[in-house]
Amino acid sequence: MKTYSKHIALNTEKKEIINITSRVQMILHDSGIKEGMCLVNSMHTTSALFINEDEQGLKQDLLKTIEELIPQENDYKHFGDDNAHAHIKSMILGRGVTIAVSENKLELGQWEQIMFLELDGPRTRKIAVKIIGE
């Protein structure tokens, strides 16, 4: 059994969706692991990480829809910061995905891309990639 770990660093804008698929694929390639699982986790509480299509209009639709559901201004009680909305969006969208690895490739469907969503930038963000298998 082998394990392999790397971190991806991102410098983000205020709000931004960043496609990190090719970076994860490069890490998987370097790992040499052929069969197993690849975990990709954002290590932050005001960002999200999910898999879906990378299309400009759709990214606007996502940002607008979650802003309507969980507005930035809403009489929140969260201490010290004005970013409660970003925390709650993060909880709902999730902070990580696990992807099957077969023949040293990520098992992603035709339109599936790994997307990082900054909800409270600009910041320096760190994403943990961990691959286990053989």
Next chain:
Amino acid sequence: MKTYSKHIALNTEKKEIINITSRVQMILHDSGIKEGMCLVNSMHTTSALFINEDEQGLKQDLLKTIEELIPQENDYKHFGDDNAHAHIKSMILGRGVTIAVSENKLELGQWEQIMFLELDGPRTRKIAVKIIGE
């Protein structure tokens, strides 16, 4: 260490929730893996995969509630298709689950079932099942 992979194929209706638990259990049985993890991933951007109870009324409640939160018609910008709502529902519900495997069984609670949700059918869908362990 062992790994084992299979795909489940589904032919879906326009909107539909399909219980795939017994199919995943059969794959786990065939794998012979006793202790480890089982990953179940929908490979599509307009479907979802989650774990919850399989009850007719509850399935209607879920479809109605997510339609109220993310309506099918809403001035979306997504290019080419009219299914932005399905993408956003998919992002929020998620496209995969990871389940503990103990004594060659899925560690699911009494009411927990693995449910596939078609949001933009009818289509042929593919679900990746990957088990690693020993």
Next chain:
Amino acid sequence: MKTYSKHIALNTEKKEIINITSRVQMILHDSGIKEGMCLVNSMHTTSALFINEDEQGLKQDLLKTIEELIPQENDYKHFGDDNAHAHIKSMILGRGVTIAVSENKLELGQWEQIMFLELDGPRTRKIAVKIIGE
């Protein structure tokens, strides 16, 4: 390759968010596994499990926001129980997380804590922790 399993038992209030990070860290420590993955799954259909900050005001904000999005009373069809809202909140927030394990430590960011959310208590709840690696 090693695997290690434990269950965490919780006695919950009606609605409650419980930080279980230190209990998961203790299980990881006992496992002796240095590199791998740690799966934490709530085994119930009316609770949720996610990673975010443990701050009193933010916990109130989360409970209030999800109650506004998915109200307890809403003409649900779910048979027998009046807890459809709890099921749907569970589907949206998710019932599990997978965390990278490096040097026998959970790879969590500075503010990240593992949080269990009771949506339909009081109950006795069981959380499966499974670690695989070496």
